Amino acid sequence: MLNALEVFTTVIVGLMVGVEFCVAFVMSRIFNALPEDSDQLARAHGGRMLGALMPFWYVGSLVLSAIWVMAGWGRPGTGLVVVGAALLIVSVIMSLLLLVPINNQGKTWTPENRPADWKEQMNRWDRYHYARVAVIVAAFAFLVTALV
Template sequence: MQASRTLSRSGVAVATARPVLQFLAIMLIALVAGSTFGIWRGYDPGGYSALTFLETLQGAVGGLNVTLPLMGAGALVMTGILAVMARRDRPVAVAYAFAFVLMAVAAVITRFANQPINADVVTWTPDSMPANWTAIRDVWWHWHVVRTMLSMLGLAVLVLAIMADRNRSSAPSA
């Protein structure tokens, strides 16, 4: 009898944890994707002067360089847990895993393409900007657009995975 109570409690715990994890995963990746989307659509640095580029990127780095990766990491952890929780339902587990991979690739791009450039740019002053600052800007921008697309696609796949997961969970058992 004790074993059945424990199993029942753990089943309730899993049933309660799943929607909480789903909500938090969506919120975190939506904040990441929305932030990168806003930068992509609102702050294309292609036409910026050197000073405007410098001030804009330094301001963004100061506000987002730690926060966005932490939110992305949280979304990755929660999406990974959801994939494991759905392991008995292969299509749903695969959808969660695909969302995880998309987010992970965006995170790798952030860490190894954008953040090293951010680290350099925050040390620049208007008088110390390198002569090739536009080439550096263009490389940063290219990788920013790629990570934005991956983040948005990761969000879309995560939402689809959650919808499928909820539909299958609420389907009557035979």
């Protein structure tokens, strides 16, 4: 049963990392290349769509990692899972303090109501997101290492 939990948790976290990596290094570049107001409209739609899904994915990944720690306490590799879970906690805190406030504003913007500095705010969100991606990639690496 513990093996199934370990694999399931690693897959769930890995998929989350893949989505966030794609947002950071693929989607943002695609959005930035869109003409006129399309960049802002795409970011607003993405913010609404992923903003509804990602909290569950982040918290779910953290909960699964915590269950893995408790179920595997005393087994080899548990320390690696603890570090991975701690990094997932850091990613949730980063999200709540840095990314969510910008996203909550950006997802309501239209070309008619967006602030003059909307691009600067989106660039700030991108920078914070790059840092968060680095944190969750590290968390995933610790979980994979614990698994093998």
